[in-house]
Amino acid sequence: MSKKVLMKGTDAIAEAAIRAGCRCYFGYPITPQNEIPEYMSRRMEEVGGVFLQGESEIASINMVLGAAATGMRAMTSSSSPGISLKQEGLSFLAALELPAVIVNINRGGPGLGNIAPSQGDYYQATRGGGHGDYRMPVYAPASVQELYDITMRAFDVADLYRSPVMILGDGMMGQIVEPIELNERPEADLPPKDYILDGADGRPSRIIKSLILDPAEMEEHNWKLKRKYDLMLKSARWEEYLTDDAKLVVIAYGTAARIAKGAVKRARSEGLKVGLIRPITLWPFPEEAIRNAAKHSKVFLAFEMSTGQMVDDVRLALEGRAECEFYGRPGGVVPLPQEVAMIIQRIWLQKEL
Amino acid sequence: MKTVYTRPKSLKDAPYHYCPGCGHSIVHRLICELVDEMDLRGRIICIPPAGCAVLAYNYFDFDTCESAHGRGCAIATGFKRARPDKLIFTYQGDGDMAAIGTAETLHAANRGERITSIFINNAVYGMTGGQMAPTTMVGQKTSTSPYGRRTEIEGYPLKITDLIATLPGAAYVTRTSLATPAKIRETKRSIKKAFEVQMAGIGYSLVEILSPCPTNWKVTPRESFTYLEEIMEKEYPIGVMKDITAKKEG
């Protein structure tokens, strides 16, 4: 076992990217994720990679697109308003089938909002915030170790599916410091990059394009992407905590899941049979886990640091099998586990569980 | 008899979709001639724009990567930083270069990115149907400036090439025209020079090409070339604006 080191969330993301072979970082400063570009500006120099601060988020995501088209592992990071600007590029990455990793350290919004931890970007992450008919794997780590491991995995997933992959953290995940193991990258069986542009030297020329004027051909491209997204559906990941006998299951991700875990522990100490499902992938959403839990639990509670976005996916997953209550604290407010435990108790009593 | 002129090999054997008398058709051919003559096929990558010339990849028989409107120079930056050994050029129109992509263009030039931009200025938005461009001239009628461009309402033509010439990162900046065979040959020499500047790793190079759009100017191709020489070249004087290699030699 390798030695543990103390690391901040943002640094863990950056270091994992470097160790995953990412050699191109392009980004534009925005709080609360500036430590990522700062770390990258030092580290890329050491490993002979490319760090470039773009003139905007739009430019940065397009630089990522260019680097990805050469076959280099490339990434960018930003926070909510910056991700809005990157959405154009995300749509193009999806259309052009180019791999890239995009980190969103979610802050309060809409508008400028604030720089506190928030989960208001669930929709813009999972609903393909850019234009057109596309999907994108979205990961929601809940510890520094997971930030590290998932970032590393994200580059493989991006290459495997030739797709942009998003890591959705929040201001808390970015700032938190925890001991982690700097694991080496696991072996991955990845397809050869036969699409890259490096000059047509002794081979037919290649085109990377998304303009398909013939509707029938465009439809075929859409269905081709859809078949790819269907494959991705199988890669849903989640963590279950005390769900086996639970009569009430809390669904929460990221920082909210950590708070929820504390609340579940408190409820259990009061004798309430409460469990937690923590989606690790937000798209694909772990519908199977939720439907399984609905076999013994008729009440669910979606807890989010927003006015309620993921709750829609929980209800879609339940398909009416069970009720789903919602509790949210938007705006950058980070509630204590006691507060969520009180909500759990209230629902328990109201529903006469 | 010996062949004096024939179709360049790098130009695919596909009929152009461009309108009769379109400048894109001429510039595509010049680029392909240079790719053949300079033996660049194995290292050159083109970033076509959004606009009529997005379909450039149907004609260029070398690697091409589409760009969103205005993002050419950012994508080219990504390419070049990842693969400094390749020859990267953006092919951009006036809206792409001087309106929606102004930031990407100016900053790439200012960073001295070792890329080349070929900038087709025809003073209108062609593909979308002849709307006003940033380079539309004062008084010029377009489908969104039906009374002619008025400075008090639409402002002035943006001379982005002049702006870029002032930036330290720009190494070679020139404006040429397609109005006559001699000017077309000069345009080809300028593109060659721009590629050479990039390959020498000196800095950003830009060739603005004044180009006709007979369809959206609503004139015949013949008239469009007269308009190009007599009107457009007055507003946009042709000539080298910056060449740091010349200074070094001098």
Place this chain on the structure above:
Amino acid sequence: MAAKGKIKIDQVLCKACELCITVCPEEAIRLSAGLNDKGYHPAEFCKDSCKGCALCAVMCPEVVIEVFRE
């Protein structure tokens, strides 16, 4: 003796923009009376006075002119 030249125009692809006609110093190109598939009257070579200067090919947007010289 002045050089003697010849041009070959692909009339199927010509779009009749007439630019070759405007630049030919020998007035050796004209529009043909017939129509091509696209509905244009394509340019045609009409005089032996061609010197093979290739100005027409330099100008031709459609790249449909080949030039030969003795």
